[in-house]
Amino acid sequence: MIERYLDDFEIGERFVGPGITVSEAQILDFALMYDPQPFHIDREAAAKSPFGGLIASGFQTLAVGFRSFYQAGAINHASIGSPGLDELRWLKPVRPGDTLHTEVEVTSLRASKSKPDRGILRLAWEVKNQTGETVMTLSGMHLLRRRPE
Amino acid sequence: MIERYLDDFEIGERFVGPGITVSEAQILDFALMYDPQPFHIDREAAAKSPFGGLIASGFQTLAVGFRSFYQAGAINHASIGSPGLDELRWLKPVRPGDTLHTEVEVTSLRASKSKPDRGILRLAWEVKNQTGETVMTLSGMHLLRRRPE
Numbered sequence: 180m181i182e183r184y185l186d187d188f189e190i191g192e193r194f195v196g197p198g199i200t201v202s203e204a205q206i207l208d209f210a211l212m213y214d215p216q217p218f219h220i221d222r223e224a225a226a227k228s229p230f231g232g233l234i235a236s237g238f239q240t241l242a243v244g245f246r247s248f249y250q251a252g253a254i255n256h257a258s259i260g261s262p263g264l265d266e267l268r269w270l271k272p273v274r275p276g277d278t279l280h281t282e283v284e285v286t287s288l289r290a291s292k293s294k295p296d297r298g299i300l301r302l303a304w305e306v307k308n309q310t311g312e313t314v315m316t317l318s319g320m321h322l323l324r325r326r327p328e
Numbered sequence: 329m330i331e332r333y334l335d336d337f338e339i340g341e342r343f344v345g346p347g348i349t350v351s352e353a354q355i356l357d358f359a360l361m362y363d364p365q366p367f368h369i370d371r372e373a374a375a376k377s378p379f380g381g382l383i384a385s386g387f388q389t390l391a392v393g394f395r396s397f398y399q400a401g402a403i404n405h406a407s408i409g410s411p412g413l414d415e416l417r418w419l420k421p422v423r424p425g426d427t428l429h430t431e432v433e434v435t436s437l438r439a440s441k442s443k444p445d446r447g448i449l450r451l452a453w454e455v456k457n458q459t460g461e462t463v464m465t466l467s468g469m470h471l472l473r474r475r476p477e
Contacts, residue, residue, distance in 0.1 A: 213391035215398065216407055229408055237410060238394060242362035242387045249364065258365060259378055261386060263417035269410060 182256045184326035185298045188285050196247030196281040198309070201235055203275035209239040235273040240315050244306035247281040257323040259297065267317040271308070278309040286318065290325065297324055331405045333475035334447045337434050345396030345430040347458070350384055352424035358388040383421040389428070389464050390416070393455035396430040406472040408446065416466040420457070427458040435467065439474065446473055 210219030214236035217224035225233040235243075249255065273279065283302040290298040300323050306315040359368030363385035366373035374382040384392075398404065422428065432451040439447040449472050455464040 209391075213395050215395075216404075218409075236391075237412075238387065238391045242358075242385075242391070245387060246362050246364075255365075260367075261418060263415070265416070266412070266414055267416070268412035 183253060184257045185288060185290070185300060185323040186326045188253075188288055188300055190285050190288065192285045194248070194251040194253045194283050196249070196251040198278045198280045199243050199247050200276065200278045201239070201243055201273060203233065206233060206235045206239065206273075206275055209242075210236050214238055230272050233275055235277075237269045237315070240269065240273050240279070240306060241267070241317075243279050244281045244304065244315060247279060247306070248283055248302075248304065251281070251283075253283070254300070254321050254323060258321055259324060260322045262299065262320050262322060264317050264319040267315070269315055271312050271314040273308065273314055277314075279306055279314065281306050283319075295325070296327075297322055299323075332402060333406045334437060334439070334449060334472040335475045337402075337437055337449055339434050339437065341434045343397070343400040343402045343432050345398070345400040347427045347429045348392050348396050349425065349427045350388070350392060350422060352382065355382060355384045355388065355422075355424055358391075359385050363387055379421050381423060383423055384426075386418045386464070389418065389422050389455060390466075392428050393430045393453065393464060396428060396455070397432055397451075397453065400430070400432075402432070403449070403470050403472060407470055408473060409471045411448065411469050411471060413466050413468040416464070418464055420461050420463040422457065422463055426463075428455055428463065430455050432468075444474070445476075446471055448472075 218228040218230050219236050282305045286303050287301040300321045302319050304317045305313045367377040367379050368385050431454045435452050436450040449470045451468050453466045454462045456462050
């Protein structure tokens with residue numbers, strides 16, 4: 180893992196995370212706990228829904244997308260949390276057996292005025308499935324430490 | 329549960345979900361799978377981090393916040409998914425043993441032009457902890473069925 184700080188990112192730089200396959204069991208476990216809508220927890224109801232079968236909770240798509248991004252190693256060294264994210268869009272359903280990975284591009288870098296040891300990195304995310312379809316996009320922020328002088 | 333359709337919501341209407349206590353074990357399990365940053369999975373590292381101890385992944389705060397909102401019963405009958413969410417902000421850390429609940433307010437209602445059987449409900453969320461502090465806010469969308477004629 181490279182010891183990257185906020186100062187080491189450039190606008191337009193891209194990072195690609197590894198694939199993660201989402202099983203039916205994982206979809207059911209997550210949804211039963213956090214998002215028990217019929218099309219996430221009930222095969223029979225899901226088959227009759229507009230989705231035509233079980234789909235993953237969008238919150239699980241987001242969590243899996245983060246895991247793929249995190250494994251790309253870009254922020255592991257300097258991350259001290261996140262203030263939030265914007266414009267999250269769920270574009271395509273995620274189905275049992277789909278393999279997701281996350282591609283991000285640096286869109287802005289901003290040093291903190293009040294705390295000179297840190298700043299905000301903003302990334303445009305695309306989470307894609309095994310056929311290259313984009314299933315989710317968002318604009319995410321990360322609070323990163325700056326390189327010590 | 330009331331059989332609410334898109335047509336049954338009014339701007340300014342509020343819904344309050346029940347409390348959900350987040351355990352240390354749940355924080356560790358979620359983070360090990362989806363968000364393995366040291367301040368989410370390692371007590372010792374977390375104690376030395378700016379957070380001063382283990383905190384929940386923000387993605388888990390979102391998922392728990394959704395579960396509380398869902399249990400309020402407002403969208404259970406008519407929901408057919410969500411196009412996305414905007415302006416998510418993580419405002420305060422969530423720590424082991426915290427009890428979260430979600431309060432939402434209807435901010436807009438829009439019938440679909442292309443598909444007259446559905447439309448978009450937009451909600452302003454506040455996820456609060458047991459002391460009334462707001463730990464997360466966002467603006468969420470839900471695709472809801474309209475009342476059949």
